[in-house]
Structure formats: C-alpha cells, structure tokens
Amino acid sequence: MAEAKTVAILGGGPVGLAAAAHVLEHGMEPVVLEAGPDAGHAVRQWSHVRMFSPWEYNIDKAAERLLATVGWNAPSGSEYPTGGELVAQYLEPLATRTPLRDRIRTNSLVTSVGRVGFDKVKTRGREAAPFEVRYENGKGPESLRADAVIDATGTWLAPNPAGADGLMAMGERRVQDRLAYGMPDVLGRDRGRYAGRTAAVLGAGHSAIGTLIDLSRLKDEVPTTEFVWLLRSDTPEKSFGGGANDKLSARGELGAAFAALVASGKVKVETGFRVSRLDRAGQRLRVVSAAACCERTVTVDELVVATGFRPELDFLREVRLSLDPALECPPALAPLIDPNEHSCGTVRPHGARELAQPEPGFYFAGMKSYGRAPTFLMLTGYEQVRSIVAEIAGDHEAARKVELVLPETGVCSGPGPQLAQPDDVGTAAASGGCCAPAPHKAAKGGACCG
Ligand SMILES: Cc1cc2nc3c(=O)[nH]c(=O)nc-3n(C[C@H](O)[C@H](O)[C@H](O)COP(=O)(O)OP(=O)(O)OC[C@H]3O[C@@H](n4cnc5c(N)ncnc54)[C@H](O)[C@@H]3O)c2cc1C
Numbered sequence: 324m325a326e327a328k329t330v331a332i333l334g335g336g337p338v339g340l341a342a343a344a345h346v347l348e349h350g351m352e353p354v355v356l357e358a359g360p361d362a363g364h365a366v367r368q369w370s371h372v373r374m375f376s377p378w379e380y381n382i383d384k385a386a387e388r389l390l391a392t393v394g395w396n397a398p399s400g401s402e403y404p405t406g407g408e409l410v411a412q413y414l415e416p417l418a419t420r421t422p423l424r425d426r427i428r429t430n431s432l433v434t435s436v437g438r439v440g441f442d443k444v445k446t447r448g449r450e451a452a453p454f455e456v457r458y459e460n461g462k463g464p465e466s467l468r469a470d471a472v473i474d475a476t477g478t479w480l481a482p483n484p485a486g487a488d489g490l491m492a493m494g495e496r497r498v499q500d501r502l503a504y505g506m507p508d509v510l511g512r513d514r515g516r517y518a519g520r521t522a523a524v525l526g527a528g529h530s531a532i533g534t535l536i537d538l539s540r541l542k543d544e545v546p547t548t549e550f551v552w553l554l555r556s557d558t559p560e561k562s563f564g565g566g567a568n569d570k571l572s573a574r575g576e577l578g579a580a581f582a583a584l585v586a587s588g589k590v591k592v593e594t595g596f597r598v599s600r601l602d603r604a605g606q607r608l609r610v611v612s613a614a615a616c617c618e619r620t621v622t623v624d625e626l627v628v629a630t631g632f633r634p635e636l637d638f639l640r641e642v643r644l645s646l647d648p649a650l651e652c653p654p655a656l657a658p659l660i661d662p663n664e665h666s667c668g669t670v671r672p673h674g675a676r677e678l679a680q681p682e683p684g685f686y687f688a689g690m691k692s693y694g695r696a697p698t699f700l701m702l703t704g705y706e707q708v709r710s711i712v713a714e715i716a717g718d719h720e721a722a723r724k725v726e727l728v729l730p731e732t733g734v735c736s737g738p739g740p741q742l743a744q745p746d747d748v749g750t751a752a753a754s755g756g757c758c759a760p761a762p763h764k765a766a767k768g769g770a771c772c773g
Pocket residue numbers: 333334335336337338339356357358359362363364365366369372373374375376380431432433434475476477478479480506530638688689690691699700701702704
C-alpha cells in the first residue's frame with residue numbers, strides 16, 4: 324500500500340484546524356505548525372471580542388464529526404461566542420481532545436517553504452518533489468517534508484501600519500510603546516492603558532468601531548477617559564454597516580449602536596485625517612495628518628491602529644506564487660472580494676480551483692487567502708479547506724462542487740463582483756448571496772448590488 328500523503332498545515336487557527344480534520348477524514352496525515360504556544364493563538368489575542376457570527380457559522384463540519392467521537396458538547400447554534408469562548412468551547416477541545424492532538428506542533432514558527440532539490444527557477448520534475456517546510460521551535464532549526472502545503476497562517480501577526488499611504492507613518496517605529504495594533508482589551512487586560520487617559524482610534528472597520536464602543540463604556544465608568552476617532556475617509560456613515568438588513572444581526576446591531584453613539588456626540592470624529600507622522604510630545608503622542616493645504620494635529624496618550632491586516636509573504640520566497648497585485652490574494656479570488664468593487668462579505672463559492680497556485684500542491688486558505696481584503700468569514704474558510712483537501716486527496720469532483728451560503732450584510736458599496744468565468748453564473752446565483760447575479764443574468768447586475 325502506498326504511504327498516506329502528508330499535508331503540512333501552516334497555522335493552527337480555526338481554518339488550519341478544520342483543514343487538519345478534513346485531511347484526517349480523507350485518510351491522509353496532517354501536521355499542523357503553529358507559531359504560538361497553543362492552537363488558536365491569534366483568536367486568543369481577541370478573546371474579549373464578541374463575535375458577530377453565531378456558533379452555527381463558526382464550526383467546521385469535519386471538525387464537528389471529529390469532536391463528536393470524543394463526547395463533545397456542541398454549543399447552542401444561535402448564540403454568539405466571544406473569541407475566548409470560541410477557543411474554550413471549540414478550538415481547545417478540537418486541538419487537545421481529538422486525534423489532532425498528536426498532529427499539532429506548537430511554538431513552531433514557519434520560516435521558509437521550498438521544494439526538495441528545486442530552487443524556484445528549476446521546472447522539470449518539480450511537481451513530483453516533496454515540499455520542505457522549515458520552522459523554528461526554540462530548539463534549533465527544524466524541517467518537515469510534505470506532499471502538499473496549506474498556508475492558513477492568517478494575517479493577525481501582520482497588521483497594517485498607521486500611515487495613510489500604506490507605509491509606516493514617519494516616526495511610527497520610534498513610538499511603538501504608545502501604539503496598539505488591532506483590538507486592545509480596553510475594558511479588561513489593557514484597561515490601565517486607557518482608563519482616565521486620552522486615546523485616538525484610527526480605522527473604519529469593525530475593530531475600530533468595537534474599540535470606540537468599549538472606550539465609551541470605559542468613559543461611563545471612568546469619566547476622565549477621552550477618545551477621538553480618526554478616519555481617513557470623509558464619510559463616517561460607511562462604517563455603520565447594514566443595520567437591520569444585515570443577516571448577521573449582531574454585526575448590524577454593532578454598526579447601529581455605533582451610529583447612535585456618533586449621533587449623540589459622544590464620539591469626537593476627525594474625518595479626512597490621513598496620518599503622515601507620529602512624534603513624541605513630552606509624555607504624549609502627537610498624531611499628524613499632512614494634507615496639501617494644511618497640517619492637522621491630535622495629541623493623545625495612546626493610539627489604537629485598527630487599519631486592517633496584510634498577508635506575510637516573506638517566508639514563501641521560494642514558492643511559485645501568483646497573487647493579485649493590489650489585494651495580494653489568489654488572482655481568481657480578487658474580483659470577488661475587492662473592496663473597491665463591493666464591501667459586503669458575500670462571496671461566490673470558491674475552492675481548490677480558485678485558490679490553487681502555480682506551485683502544484685500549495686494552497687492559501689482562511690483569512691490569508693483574502694490577502695488585504697477585510698471581509699473574510701470563517702465559514703468561507705471551512706468550505707475552502709473542504710474543497711482543497713478533497714483535491715489533494717484526488718477527489719476532484721468533490722473539490723469542484725463548492726457550496727457556500729453566506730449571510731448578507733445588507734449593504735454593498737459597489738456593483739458587485741465580476742464573475743471570472745461565464746459558467747460560474749449558475750453557481751453564483753444558486754448561492755443566493757447579496758452580490759450574486761440574478762439567475763440567467765450577465766455578470767453585471769447583482770441581486771442587491773446592481
Ligand atoms: C477581532 C476579530 C473578530 C472577528 N470576528 C469574526 C466573526 O464574528 N465571524 C467570522 O466568521 N469571522 C470573524 N473574524 C475573521 C476571521 O474569521 C478570523 O480572523 C479567523 O480567526 C480566521 O481564521 P484563520 O484560521 O484563517 O486565521 P487565524 O485565526 O489568524 O489563525 C492563523 C494562525 O496561524 C499562526 N501563524 C501565523 N504565522 C505563522 C507562521 N509563520 N508559522 C506558524 N504559525 C503561524 C497564528 O499564530 C494563528 O494561530 C474576526 C477577526 C477578527 C480579527
């Protein structure tokens with residue numbers, strides 16, 4: 324009998340673990356390499372955040388089947404977990420109580436990926452060579468050989484900088500002690516940094532508005548707390564979301580609650596604020612926005628940079644990649660998730676075919692597969708890895724049959740994604756998504772976005 328294929332899964336987040344469960348189900352051997360001390364390391368950093376998708380959207384089917392074999396008590400599908408509850412009630416049992424336990428290597432930071440005996444330039448016979456994955460675990464360099472690689476390392480560890488042009492703001496590196504990237508735990512772990520002090524929050528997405536709502540709660544408890552919202556765009560309304568039209572009601576409510584907070588005047592808003600420089604002003608921080616006409620300055624104690632995330636690609640230098648030049652995601656996915664075109668999380672079902680790279684056997688999955696696009700949902704990642712793993716296992720038909728029905732956001736800023744191939748129209752319409760075209764319509768118009 325031929326040996327079972329080994330699949331290296333980079334990253335032990337929700338999507339990496341789901342991939343591992345699918346690999347096991349197909350009779351192959353998964354090895355998960357996770358940089359953090361535990362699986363779900365990135366989610367643990369936002370454990371205080373209440374998720375806007377309920378449990379029914381957060382659990383992968385193969386993972387659920389694996390957990391069922393060890394007497395797992397599934398949480399109620401309609402409830403909304405925090406990141407911490409997602410870890411405690413789902414990721415932790417999956418990683419420590421199922422057969423995945425022996426297939427996860429924690430404290431293992433992947434540093435490079437290549438093909439044994441082949442540098443990037445060498446072609447003939449390349450696809451038959453195993454992958455070599457190098458990683459560091461504090462005991463010296465380690466190496467793993469694998470038949471296929473799924474990169475599910477997410478983007479949490481590579482936040483976007485404060486600078487409005489995508490570069491670090493001048494001086495940003497020198498004032499790191501005054502900055503928090505992502506979503507600090509303002510009411511809990513990081514309370515001491517913000518209570519009774521002045522903070523600025525930079526960004527327009529869910530992380531920014533969640534942090535601003537938490538700061539307003541902190542101000543209710545500690546009235547000397549002050550905060551200001553720094554927004555690059557001139558239209559704060561764009562951050563308010565779909566309200567009652569959002570099928571993920573918790574996400575709609577978050578936007579609506581924030582809109583009310585802004586309307587009440589409790590949130591000071593600086594629109595059109597494009598950070599160019601960060602300077603120290605004694606013990607404080609001066610945040611500077613330089614436009615052609617004039618310079619504006621806000622002086623605060625702390626700056627929360629919630630400007631999104633980007634994929635880390637350096638360790639893939641020896642892998643043959645093809646990425647969208649703007650979003651840094653697989654090219655076939657780009658038109659479906661481009662925030663210039665549409666802002667909702669609805670995406671046409673996609674799988675191995677769209678996620679494949681010129682390097683045979685190498686795939687992006689999960690948050691990282693979206694590159695710089697901000698609208699990824701876990702459920703999308705679970706369908707991605709189901710399809711990818713079926714493809715690796717040689718079940719091409721199952722790989723091709725992608726099915727995904729995502730909840731709509733109720734708003735979409737653009738005309739909706741253009742379809743990559745004419746034969747995709749049927750599938751897209753069947754998904755019934757916000758930006759899916761109506762049946763038999765050409766790619767242009769959308770069910771809600773046209
Ligand atoms: C605050 C917040 C709230 C969110 N809420 C929702 C929600 O309600 N519903 C929803 O569907 N989605 C939500 N998302 C989006 C998304 O579903 C989550 O980010 C989800 O965790 C993505 O899963 P992932 O496995 O792709 O990536 P991650 O969870 O980021 O996991 C990637 C893992 O890879 C590890 N890693 C990184 N680099 C390396 C390396 N070089 N070597 C080895 N390991 C590495 C990391 O430590 C991490 O554990 C939210 C995201 C954020 C940030």
